Structures are given as structure tokens and as C-alpha cells.
Amino acid sequence: MKLLDNIKNIPDKISVDTLKERAVAIKNAIPKPTARKEKKEEKKEEIPSDSLKCPSCEKIIEKKALGKLKICPECGKLFRMNAKDRIKIIADKDSFKEMDINMEADNPLNFPDYSAKIKGLQEKTGLKDAVKTGICTIGGYKCLIGVMDSGFMMGSMGSVVGEKLTRLFEYGTEHKLPVVIFTCSGGARMQEGIVSLMQMAKVSAAVAKHSEAGQLYVTVLTDPTTGGVTASFAMLGDIILAEPKTLIGFAGRRVIEQTIKQKLPDEFQTSEFLLEHGFVDAIVEREKLQDTLATILKLHNCKKEVEE
Numbered sequence: 001m002k003l004l005d006n007i008k009n010i011p012d013k014i015s016v017d018t019l020k021e022r023a024v025a026i027k028n029a030i031p032k033p034t035a036r037k038e039k040k041e042e043k044k045e046e047i048p049s050d051s052l053k054c055p056s057c058e059k060i061i062e063k064k065a066l067g068k069l070k071i072c073p074e075c076g077k078l079f080r081m082n083a084k085d086r087i088k089i090i091a092d093k094d095s096f097k098e099m100d101i102n103m104e105a106d107n108p109l110n111f112p113d114y115s116a117k118i119k120g121l122q123e124k125t126g127l128k129d130a131v132k133t134g135i136c137t138i139g140g141y142k143c144l145i146g147v148m149d150s151g152f153m154m155g156s157m158g159s160v161v162g163e164k165l166t167r168l169f170e171y172g173t174e175h176k177l178p179v180v181i182f183t184c185s186g187g188a189r190m191q192e193g194i195v196s197l198m199q200m201a202k203v204s205a206a207v208a209k210h211s212e213a214g215q216l217y218v219t220v221l222t223d224p225t226t227g228g229v230t231a232s233f234a235m236l237g238d239i240i241l242a243e244p245k246t247l248i249g250f251a252g253r254r255v256i257e258q259t260i261k262q263k264l265p266d267e268f269q270t271s272e273f274l275l276e277h278g279f280v281d282a283i284v285e286r287e288k289l290q291d292t293l294a295t296i297l298k299l300h301n302c303k304k305e306v307e308e
């Protein structure tokens with residue numbers, strides 16, 4: 001109210017000094033956020049560095065108690081997995097051979113600070129970009145695998161993600177190999193603009209050629225799978241699996257609610273909701289994913305590594 005009054009009471013003709021006074025009054029009327037900030041910092045200090053607070057049950061848990069599957073021992077919440085850890089639990093031991101390891105993003109739009117941001121994240125994560133691709137065996141069956149990593153710019157799809165996945169499908173078409181993709185993405189990478197959006201069509205075209213060659217493609221949707229990734233290769237799998245309680249959608253919930261002026265159901269954009277509505281074929285617990293994938297590969301006459 002005080003702020004509004006200050007603006008309302010400005011007369012038609014005023015001196016510079018009065019304007020300055022008004023400006024100071026308006027500035028003083030804006031509440032300062034310092035008190036709130038201090039409170040937040042205080043809370044953070046309570047958690048030791050080797051532990052974290054589970055966002056679901058809010059209990060403090062030792063990081064190593066999550067185990068290699070990254071599951072909360074108290075409530076069973078699935079924590080997000082990075083690409084390296086994911087490959088460890090899915091691919092047979094020592095079978096993964098990475099492809100296109102050193103492919104790096106250019107800055108096609110000269111977007112401010114983009115190159116520096118990429119460099120910083122490369123040092124922090126040990127990744128060159130937001131996807132790892134390669135060849136491996138799952139339960140002894142040879143296949144190509146691509147795993148997106150939300151730790152690298154929220155798994156956004158820029159030119160590198162698009163190119164690496166396209167090459168993976170092209171390799172699969174040429175060598176008659178199935179492809180398994182773990183999706184996890186905030187969508188297109190805005191710093192690459194149209195170049196980023198183009199990847200949707202490019203990967204989709206490579207998926208189509210792989211399919212025309214009679215090869216199997218399985219997607220596993222993990223938390224979160226959104227935006228341009230959902231709108232392209234995530235939904236193109238011959239078989240679409242998802243982890244429980246995964247966020248899967250195109251636009252964000254708030255954007256949709258504001259557009260259609262309706263409240264959406266609580267479970268909207270979860271893997272369970274999508275299973276019910278036919279977008280997802282099955283929800284698979286994390287500990288059963290490797291076995292499930294091996295069974296799918298077996299049922300589709302995929303090759304065992306030893307038979308070659």
C-alpha cells in the first residue's frame with residue numbers, strides 16, 4: 001500500500017528534488033529480502049557434507065546409504081542418477097565402450113557466456129556434454145546405449161546431444177543393433193536456439209531409418225523427461241518404459257494451467273498417469289530395469305555377444 005500511495009500521489013508538475021525524494025521513498029518501501037536469506041543458510045548448515053535431506057520423506061540420509069541404485073532407504077524415493085552411475089547398473093560389467101567421447105558444443109549463436117558455462121560444467125561433471133553414448137551388453141545381449149545426464153545443463157538437447165544420438169542410431173542401422181536410450185532432459189538448449197530445435201527432427205529421422213531397417217528401439221523415461229526430448233525421440237521407442245513417479249511432459253504444468261485456465265489433476269505428467277493413458281508401456285522399478293531390458297532384447301532375437 002505504501003508503495004502504491006507513493007506512486008499515486010505524484011502531482012502533474014514536480015521538481016527534480018521532489019522526484020528524488022519520491023524515488024528514495026519508493027526504494028525504502030520495498031521490503032528487503034535479507035531476513036529470509038539468513039534463515040535459509042541456517043537450515044543448510046545442519047546437514048553434514050556426507051549426507052543429504054530426502055526431498056520426499058525429509059529425513060537426513062548418508063549419501064552412501066543410497067547405494068548404487070540411488071534409492072532412499074527410508075521411503076524408496078528414486079534419486080536422479082548421472083550417466084556414469086546409470087551405465088554401471090544397466091550394462092554388464094566392463095562391457096561399455098563409449099563412442100564420440102570428445103565431441104564438444106560450439107557456440108553457434110555467440111550466446112553470451114555459453115562457452116564459459118560449458119567449460120565450467122565439463123570440469124565439474126567430467127562430461128563433455130549432456131549424453132553418453134556407446135556399445136555394451138545387457139544380460140549378455142549386444143546393444144547400443146545412450147544415457148542423458150541431468151547434471152549437465154539439465155540434460156538439455158543441443159547440437160552435441162542430437163549429433164551423438166543420431167550417430168548412435170546410424171551405427172545401429174548399419175550394424176543391425178538395437179538401441180536403448182535413457183532420457184532425462186529439461187528440453188531444448190535455448191543457448192543454441194534453432195540449432196537445438198533442429199536436433200528433434202534430425203534424431204527422429206535417424207530413429208525412423210533404424211526402424212525401417214527392422215531394428216528395435218527401447219526408451220526408458222527417467223525423471224525428468226520434458227520439452228523437445230519428449231516431443232521427439234523419447235516418445236518414438238518401439239517399447240517405452242518409465243521409472244516410477246517420473247515427471248514426463250512437454251510444457252510445464254503452470255504454463256498449461258494458465259493457458260487452458262483449468263486446474264490439472266495432481267498426478268498429471270507422472271509416469272503412472274501416462275501409463276494409464278497409453279503413452280507408456282510399463283513402469284519398471286529401478287532394480288528390475290537391467291533384467292527387464294535383457295528379457296526384451298532376448299524376446300526380439302537380439303544377438304548374444306558370445307555367439308559372434
Ligand SMILES: [Zn+2]
Pocket residue numbers: 054055056057058059072073074075076077
Ligand atoms: Zn526418503
